[in-house]
Amino acid sequence: MRAKRFTLVDVFSTEAFRGNPVAVVHDAGGMSDQDMLGLARWTNLSETCFLLPADDPAADYRLRIFSTLREMPFAGHPTLGACHAWLAAGGAPRGEVVVQSCSVGLVQVRAGQSRLAFRAPPLLRAGPVEEPLLASILTAFGLHRDEVRHARWVDNGAGWLALMLDDRARLLGLAPDLSGLHGVPIGLCAPWPGGDASFEVRAFIGGDAVPEDPATGSLNAGLARWLLAEGMAPPSFVIAQGTAIGRAGRIHVHSDGTEVWIGGACVTRVEGQLLL
Template structure:
């Protein structure tokens, strides 16, 4: 493997080091699957991305996304971070929007003022979550079953499910025991009445390098589809995430007809060379 451009991008926050970092390796054509997986484990971030030439003629670039556990067909903050790194390296979209090729197909990304925003992909799985799984997650979080107001699958490629709570302070105080939930991606959401965001979110994947995610694009994209389609939220709103772990994630949701856009600020924090 030859030396490559390497970028680390802070996604979903305008505050320095307040968002979710993602590593981006440019020109990764000569890297094997094993090498990509090994680097993703080594970076110890929630995701590491690898920029490649597109296979689909409609795409501007292709990306492969790896967590410390597995390759993901789609993830949200890696989508925005990779697009930011690609543009900063001189990438130029063929049309008005950037078109990313990844495991779920083509994802549209647009510049939205000082933010980038991706079109939320359709849900691969939706509907109520099985009661046994809801009870299992609630127990691991130290919640009584009655504290979970609703639960839905919001899976757009990463396997997410969402549990709705009623009390934001209760949400922030939780200390989940993830030992029995290895590899189960789930998020908790509660309304924030009168707050600077409409909802507060916490998201977890047991066994991952970053078990609590600071700001999660894929989960919030699925969650947003659930909230807006069932009229639990307005057409445009903001989700806060990362508060419980000292971050300041802000995910902007905008519904336009049947399209749902998920946006946030992206800032390059590290640039350099990755050496074999």
């Protein structure tokens, strides 16, 4: 039996158990793809991730990320949670920022006084959502076409598409039937005038163990690039997520004019050994 260091990190909230948990396996060498997918299905979290030695001379470490359905090329809250766990275990970056290698390439993560932030990767797919797919989504969510202000692809490696609604209360009241949208990552957002965040977001993946994600870095990174490019958000703003399911995710977005950074709190909740 092999023992590996194991960390469970709460990401995107300072309130205990109200962010998005991610499992991190340290020194995951020797684990097969099936081992990793099997563990991800066993933890039953939105993602489980695995720290490995860097496979790129520019990186500090390599990260593999698995949902209960498949390996993910990129995901935001695992990126922050894994970086937090790596630093807490004694990891030291060679430069001013941590450089993570994953399937979408190199991702920079920088540490501030109260949160970590990753540089949002570029969109791999943008533009309008195809009408047949949009029609299926509207049916699943019980929405009318005139309730959707925009429908856009915001895919940065995780496959996300996004719908923007005008009404936050309508967004929070949605109870979708995702049975016909297996594996399709769908984000919905609405402005929140007068709230402690500029936008409210919900995220769904049909067929996943966690059909509604509590706080989603990759989706919000894609949304941020879109909102900023279209002039629908200021250079710095906050996104709320998880409200509808009793969470309190807060995702901090900052654009320095060149890059977009997606940040949030990371708090270790469980440390121990994983026995294989």
